[in-house]
């Protein structure tokens with residue numbers, strides 16, 4: 827398993843990037859990763875600010891470059 831820290835970026839312009847964020851009204855799995863890949867992936871992405879797990883088990887190239895993850899813990903925007 828390879829751990830990669832996301833790069834912190836400013837809040838993207840609405841609609842310009844594909845943003846994954848935690849569902850505010852969801853009580854279940856609140857501390858889980860935002861995205862889980864398939865079982866062949868061996869990359870994990872961590873928040874570049876606070877270090878929590880954002881993306882679990884993804885393969886190289888599985889996440890498109892326009893994807894941004896908003897950390898559910900510190901709300902930072904992470905580019906992969």
Ligand SMILES: [Zn+2]
Pocket residue numbers: 873874875876877878897898899900901902
């Ligand atoms: Zn964070």
